[in-house]
Amino acid sequence: MRRRSVLLAVPAGLLALAGCGDDDSDKGDKTSPEPKSPSAQPTAKMDGPVPALLGGTKFGERPEIARGVGKPSDKLEVKTLIAGRGPAAAKGDYIQVNYLGQIWDTGKVFDTTWDKGRKPFIFRVGAGEVVPGWDQGLAGKKTGSRVELAIPPKLGYGEQGRPPAIKGTDTMVFAVDVVGVFNSKSAAHGSKVAQDNKDLPKVGDNTDGKAPSVTVPKVAAPKKLVSSYVLEGDGPEVQETDTVLVQYKGVLWDGGKEFESTYANKDLAQFPLPRLVAGWRDGLKGKKVGSRVLLVMPPELGYGKEAKENIPANSTLVFAVDILAVA
Numbered sequence: 001m002r003r004r005s006v007l008l009a010v011p012a013g014l015l016a017l018a019g020c021g022d023d024d025s026d027k028g029d030k031t032s033p034e035p036k037s038p039s040a041q042p043t044a045k046m047d048g049p050v051p052a053l054l055g056g057t058k059f060g061e062r063p064e065i066a067r068g069v070g071k072p073s074d075k076l077e078v079k080t081l082i083a084g085r086g087p088a089a090a091k092g093d094y095i096q097v098n099y100l101g102q103i104w105d106t107g108k109v110f111d112t113t114w115d116k117g118r119k120p121f122i123f124r125v126g127a128g129e130v131v132p133g134w135d136q137g138l139a140g141k142k143t144g145s146r147v148e149l150a151i152p153p154k155l156g157y158g159e160q161g162r163p164p165a166i167k168g169t170d171t172m173v174f175a176v177d178v179v180g181v182f183n184s185k186s187a188a189h190g191s192k193v194a195q196d197n198k199d200l201p202k203v204g205d206n207t208d209g210k211a212p213s214v215t216v217p218k219v220a221a222p223k224k225l226v227s228s229y230v231l232e233g234d235g236p237e238v239q240e241t242d243t244v245l246v247q248y249k250g251v252l253w254d255g256g257k258e259f260e261s262t263y264a265n266k267d268l269a270q271f272p273l274p275r276l277v278a279g280w281r282d283g284l285k286g287k288k289v290g291s292r293v294l295l296v297m298p299p300e301l302g303y304g305k306e307a308k309e310n311i312p313a314n315s316t317l318v319f320a321v322d323i324l325a326v327a
Helices: 132-138 278-284
Strands: 044-046 053-055 076-082 094-103 111-114 121-124 145-149 174-181 226-232 241-251 259-261 268-271 292-297 316-326
Touching: 076 132, 094 316, 132 145, 132 174, 174 316, 226 278, 278 292, 278 316
Parallel strands: 044 076
Antiparallel strands: 076 145, 094 111, 094 121, 094 174, 145 174, 226 292, 241 259, 241 268, 241 316, 292 316
């Protein structure tokens, strides 16, 4: 059984799926592909008829999609507009995408990550975290691909729709760019940074997807937070409001015993940074995506006097964290 992470500052059960769009009323009429239809059967028809792309035809550009012509299909229609050459998204993998969604009949855009201030969306393929049309239509697609989907209501939000933007009779059309695919073998691939402080733990710099070694020195633990690069990536800096997709390994300063690891679980972790313990929030903010980071956090930035699973009270914690992506 997969263990619940001890890193969250609030019980994991309080976390709900976050929408791609913003629920604030002053943000407009945005929605996202997240809530799933209760009755969905695999009905994919590959390379079927989809509306034409009028502009923004290159990968990474905001697309402009024509209105649908005629009556839309009652099956999922999927067309690969640009065939990528990177890793393919298998069931259980995390996939990072940019997307634009609009209504077949009207051509009205209801949501897009290409809006200013938005970031690519990350979800786990085949886990029911998105509408079935996304789970089915994006499975197997390679990094660097642009895919167009026409999703009938039964593989979208069903008869209830997603008012007011999407009625229960609306077919949704999406253009989706596959930015990245991540799984339990993913790792940071940044440039190596010297680890020359003998009073700090040494972290392995392997990039083969296996757990890095973490060797804790036999000296007194630091009193302040340590956050330093082991591998420095070249991606965007982590913002304090981001959700991070990571590989990590956590050990105790006293004795170096491992207490939690995504490598042991054979699964990645995705966390909203604001809901993590202070040592993670402060230690990862400003660090670059693609990096491996050493975090050493004193008890007051971890769990203080409170004991957790495999973590005694008043423990100094040591982490090796690979920042794979942010959303």
